[in-house]
Amino acid sequence: xxxxxxxxxxxxxxxxxxxxxxxxxxxxxxxxxxxxxxxxxxxxxxxxxxxxxxxxxxxxxxxxxxxxxxxxxxxxxxxxxxxxxxxxxxxxxxxxxxxxxxxxxxxxxxxxxxxxxxxxxxxxxxxxxxxxxxxxxxxxxxxxxxxxxxxxxxxxxxxxxxxxxxxxxxxxxxxxxxxxxxxxxxxxxxxxxxxxxxxxxxxxxxxxxxxxxxxxxxxxxxxxxxxxxxxxxxxxxxxxxxxxxxxxxxxxxxxxxxxxxxxxxxxxxxxxxxxxxxxxxxxxxxxxxxxxxxxxxxxxxxxxxxxxxxxxxxxxxxxxxxxxxxxxxxxxxxxxxxxxxxxxxxxxxxxxxxxxxxxxx
Amino acid sequence: xxxxxxxxxxxxxxxxxxxxxxxxxxxxxxxxxxxxxxxxxxxxxxxxxxxxxxxxxxxxxxxxxxxxxxxxxxxxxxxxxxxxxxxxxxxxxxxxxxxxxxxxxxxxxxxxxxxxxxxxxxxxxxxxxxxxxxxxxxxxxxxxxxxxxxxxxxxxxxxxxxxxxxxxxxxxxxxxxxxxxxxxxxxxxxxxxxxxxxxxxxxxxxxxxxxxxxxxxxxxxxxxxxxxxxxxxxxxxxxxxxxxxxxxxxxxxxxxxxxxxxxxxxxxxxxxxxxxxxxxxxxxxxxxxxxxxxxxxxxxxxxxxxxxxxxxxxxxxxxxxxxxxxxxxxxxxxxxxxxxxxxxxxxxxxxxxxxxxxxxx
DNA sequence: CTGAAAGCGCTTACAG
DNA sequence: CTGAAAGCGCTTACAG
Numbered sequence: 001x002x003x004x005x006x007x008x009x010x011x012x013x014x015x016x017x018x019x020x021x022x023x024x025x026x027x028x029x030x031x032x033x034x035x036x037x038x039x040x041x042x043x044x045x046x047x048x049x050x051x052x053x054x055x056x057x058x059x060x061x062x063x064x065x066x067x068x069x070x071x072x073x074x075x076x077x078x079x080x081x082x083x084x085x086x087x088x089x090x091x092x093x094x095x096x097x098x099x100x101x102x103x104x105x106x107x108x109x110x111x112x113x114x115x116x117x118x119x120x121x122x123x124x125x126x127x128x129x130x131x132x133x134x135x136x137x138x139x140x141x142x143x144x145x146x147x148x149x150x151x152x153x154x155x156x157x158x159x160x161x162x163x164x165x166x167x168x169x170x171x172x173x174x175x176x177x178x179x180x181x182x183x184x185x186x187x188x189x190x191x192x193x194x195x196x197x198x199x200x201x202x203x204x205x206x207x208x209x210x211x212x213x214x215x216x217x218x219x220x221x222x223x224x225x226x227x228x229x230x231x232x233x234x235x236x237x238x239x240x241x242x243x244x245x246x247x248x249x250x251x252x253x254x255x256x257x258x259x260x261x262x263x264x265x266x267x268x269x270x271x272x273x274x275x276x277x278x279x280x281x282x283x284x285x286x287x288x289x290x291x292x293x294x295x296x297x298x299x300x301x302x303x304x305x306x307x308x309x310x311x312x313x314x315x316x317x318x319x320x321x322x323x324x325x326x327x328x329x330x331x332x333x334x335x336x337x338x339x340x341x342x343x344x345x346x347x348x349x350x351x352x353x354x355x356x357x358x359x360x361x
Numbered sequence: 362x363x364x365x366x367x368x369x370x371x372x373x374x375x376x377x378x379x380x381x382x383x384x385x386x387x388x389x390x391x392x393x394x395x396x397x398x399x400x401x402x403x404x405x406x407x408x409x410x411x412x413x414x415x416x417x418x419x420x421x422x423x424x425x426x427x428x429x430x431x432x433x434x435x436x437x438x439x440x441x442x443x444x445x446x447x448x449x450x451x452x453x454x455x456x457x458x459x460x461x462x463x464x465x466x467x468x469x470x471x472x473x474x475x476x477x478x479x480x481x482x483x484x485x486x487x488x489x490x491x492x493x494x495x496x497x498x499x500x501x502x503x504x505x506x507x508x509x510x511x512x513x514x515x516x517x518x519x520x521x522x523x524x525x526x527x528x529x530x531x532x533x534x535x536x537x538x539x540x541x542x543x544x545x546x547x548x549x550x551x552x553x554x555x556x557x558x559x560x561x562x563x564x565x566x567x568x569x570x571x572x573x574x575x576x577x578x579x580x581x582x583x584x585x586x587x588x589x590x591x592x593x594x595x596x597x598x599x600x601x602x603x604x605x606x607x608x609x610x611x612x613x614x615x616x617x618x619x620x621x622x623x624x625x626x627x628x629x630x631x632x633x634x635x636x637x638x639x640x641x642x643x644x645x646x647x648x649x650x651x652x653x654x655x656x657x658x659x660x661x662x663x664x665x666x667x668x669x670x671x672x673x674x675x676x677x678x679x680x681x682x683x684x685x686x687x688x689x690x691x692x693x694x695x696x697x698x699x700x701x702x703x704x705x706x707x708x709x710x711x712x713x714x715x716x717x718x719x720x721x722x
Numbered sequence: 723c724t725g726a727a728a729g730c731g732c733t734t735a736c737a738g
Numbered sequence: 739c740t741g742a743a744a745g746c747g748c749t750t751a752c753a754g
């Protein structure tokens with residue numbers, strides 16, 4: 001035995017043998033003591049070997065790593081976090097019950113972070129300040145490395161003040177602190193994409209059927225639509241529902257005058273109502289009237305007859321970006337504050353085929 | 362000064378003063394040392410006072426608690442977890458990308474646990490065994506107190522083996538280990554609810570339009586339907602899509618013979634297709650044909666014209682139950698293994714009004 | 723090149 | 739009734 005006869009040794013070796021014989025491990029996980037004992041080094045050296053820190057002979061480092069691998073050693077994140085002040089966890093706060101926006105964002109965040117060993121707490125707070133507070137406190141107790149606040153409107157804040165928290169915060173798809181880091185989609189650019197698609201499809205008279213004017217995104221999309229089209233703009237405001245799509249078609253077709261040959265809708269639900277309304281009137285989509293939606297909400301867009309051409313806000317990418325930023329901030333890297341607009345893209349299905357239609361494809 | 366002049370004191374008091382002057386707290390959070398120093402007790406006593414453990418004079422206990430409240434002391438969950446072996450975190454593993462099932466389940470879990478200080482890691486694994494492994498390892502590293510595995514099919518397992526893990530596991534809406542604890546909805550009872558509603562509405566010839574026979578839930582619902590109705594059963598299998606609903610209506614109406622006066626659909630998407638198909642043929646719902654769906658997927662059920670009467674699997678309740686169970690197990694309480702079926706309920710909207718229709722309400 | 727010691731922020735026997 | 743000591747499983751100066 002070349003091991004120094006120190007107190008920890010026998011215990012460690014005991015564990016080691018137990019671990020080697022029964023890899024299930026009932027009496028707790030294998031700790032760094034086991035690895036150190038088995039590799040015949042001190043736990044300091046074991047720690048440094050595994051973290052690629054400190055200086056030691058390459059042989060020693062390799063030997064320790066090999067042993068660690070063999071016994072399936074995984075460092076206890078709680079113990080590590082206590083010292084390093086990094087817990088490798090972050091929190092995602094959301095008030096989006098349906099998950100329409102949260103889920104893609106969450107997928108992106110997770111995608112970006114899981115490779116860095118970071119896990120994500122999901123906290124659904126549903127606009128309840130009390131509950132929000134409880135969740136935030138629970139996360140701070142657990143020393144999260146950062147919090148991503150996500151919502152469903154750009155012009156509303158979550159019902160809890162996240163400024164002045166001892167951890168970095170990134171806002172995604174919700175109104176953030178003025179000096180915070182905020183991520184959002186570029187709705188104007190998205191609206192231009194939609195308008196461009198309709199124009200390319202040969203539409204001359206394009207109407208915009210959208211949601212309540214109180215939504216910032218509604219105003220932005222409408223503004224972009226107004227400047228993007230050639231003819232006189234017409235914006236019809238209503239609620240975010242299929243029924244409003246029907247209703248709008250009824251209004252447009254039951255009044256006198258020229259009918260539109262292109263309709264840009266504020267979201268996919270409205271678009272679906274519009275398409276259904278048109279079909280019921282015997283108006284063909286996209287031959288007589290081309291329609292473009294907004295959101296690319298698969299369940300709505302793909303089931304519409306014909307399937308919707310629509311603007312995708314690339315929420316998953318937005319989530320990845322949020323993950324990247326919160327990681328950088330939690331590692332102490334400087335991140336520029338302000339609002340970052342991420343581009344939308346157009347998903348072409350049947351309801352508007354853009355230039356293809358004219359090309360006769 | 363009545364404080365013993367021990368080493369920790371000055372540091373603690375220093376922190377205490379900093380904390381009291383600037384409640385923001387930049388130089389780390391306030392620790393139990395601060396509380397102890399300010400309350401003039403040892404940290405052991407402080408700890409016991411705050412945890413309502415040990416014995417001491419009520420005055421001392423109160424004094425410590427008061428100080429803790431004043432300085433906003435919150436125990437570091439990492440440190441506490443290291444000792445008590447409870448991290449007050451659990452993991453939710455899911456392969457349900459859309460969140461159709463996961464979100465309500467998650468809401469229920471969270472609802473049940475947040476009051477106990479437990480936070481939930483959400484891990485979306487999308488049927489990728491590799492990713493599942495990475496997520497599970499990351500959670501074990503963080504010493505989760507338990508894992509809830511949730512899916513979207515009762516007859517499929519998640520792509521990772523969760524048996525033999527050092528933490529308890531509860532399966533929700535997915536196939537679990539044979540000796541595990543599994544939660545699911547009672548689909549047969551749900552189907553009986555649907556059949557009963559149609560029968561009560563006066564339907565004499567009820568057809569079942571549903572999804573692929575390969576799904577266990579499809580078979581269970583179909584079996585329950587067969588025994589629940591009076592007349593000869595007829596089950597049409599297809600895919601889980603609106604298009605199949607249309608198609609089924611076409612098949613039923615374009616062949617000779619008697620038409621159904623009631624249709625029980627395997628999910629809300631199919632039901633929506635059926636209702637749309639009927640309307641397009643001039644068949645009135647519910648007057649000529651009553652329709653009942655399954656899932657109560659708000660976005661589909663409420664937007665259908667007329668809105669769908671449908672079976673709700675009460676996934677939120679299922680989530681709460683899963684939370685309750687995992688909490689019990691993580692606290693070492695015995696929980697009976699096996700499959701637990703939770704009852705469904707019927708949400709009555711317009712497409713089938715059950716007995717009301719006959720009552721003339 | 724390697725290890726003993728101190729310590730992260732708590733809890734829990736144990737001693738007085 | 740209260741506190742000193744040991745320790746959870748690690749990391750990190752520091753000393754040799």
